Amino acid sequence: MKKLLLASLLMTGVSISAQAAEEKGNETGSVQGVVIDAETKKPIANASFTASIRKVSFQKEVTTDANGKFNLSNVPVGEHTIIIDKTGYKPVKKEAILVKEGLLLKIEFEIVPVEKEIHQPFTAPILIHSF
Numbered sequence: 001m002k003k004l005l006l007a008s009l010l011m012t013g014v015s016i017s018a019q020a021a022e023e024k025g026n027e028t029g030s031v032q033g034v035v036i037d038a039e040t041k042k043p044i045a046n047a048s049f050t051a052s053i054r055k056v057s058f059q060k061e062v063t064t065d066a067n068g069k070f071n072l073s074n075v076p077v078g079e080h081t082i083i084i085d086k087t088g089y090k091p092v093k094k095e096a097i098l099v100k101e102g103l104l105l106k107i108e109f110e111i112v113p114v115e116k117e118i119h120q121p122f123t124a125p126i127l128i129h130s131f
Contacts, residue, residue, distance in 0.1 A: 029099040031072040033107035035064050035084055043068025044111065047086035051097075053078050077101045084109050 035047045049070045052059040056076050064070045077099050084092040089111045099105055 027077045027101045028074045029077055029101055030104045031070075031075055031080075031082075031097075031099060031107065032104055033070060033109065034068045035070070035086070035109045035111060036068055037089075038110040038112045041110075044086055044089070047084055047089075047111070050083045050085075051075060051080045051099075052083075053080045075099050082107075082109075084111055086111060089113055 031051060033049075035044045035049065036042060037044055043064070043066075045064055045066045045068060047064045047068070047070075048061060049064060049072075050059065050061040051072055053076055055078055058076050060072055060075065062070050062072055079095070080097045080099055082092075082094045082097050090113075092109060092111050094109075097105070097107070
């Protein structure tokens with residue numbers, strides 16, 4: 001009988017700690033912001049915004065709207081890596097962006113256009129050596 005009571009108490013302890021861990025895993029915050037062109041200061045639509053955190057294998061991607069705005073909810077608390085990517089612009093990677101429980105983090109990202117490459121004929125100087 002003592003063994004049954006002890007096993008019952010241990011199982012209760014395990015289920016309580018599992019429930020506490022599950023509740024703790026639900027600690028989330030939100031990230032909201034805008035992506036703008038660093039030169040023109042105009043919003044950038046259809047930019048890819050990705051937030052990830054390794055500790056809990058979380059990665060979520062959204063696309064900015066016509067006004068360059070994005071919104072991520074239910075983001076696990078902790079330090080995230082944020083990546084902004086848009087064709088025609090240099091990708092941006094920011095690390096250690098801290099999301100706190102129950103709070104809304106507002107961010108404005110400025111991204112720089114990729115310089116247009118101008119293809120010109122290669123004209124190397126001619127060097128003449130005498131031996």
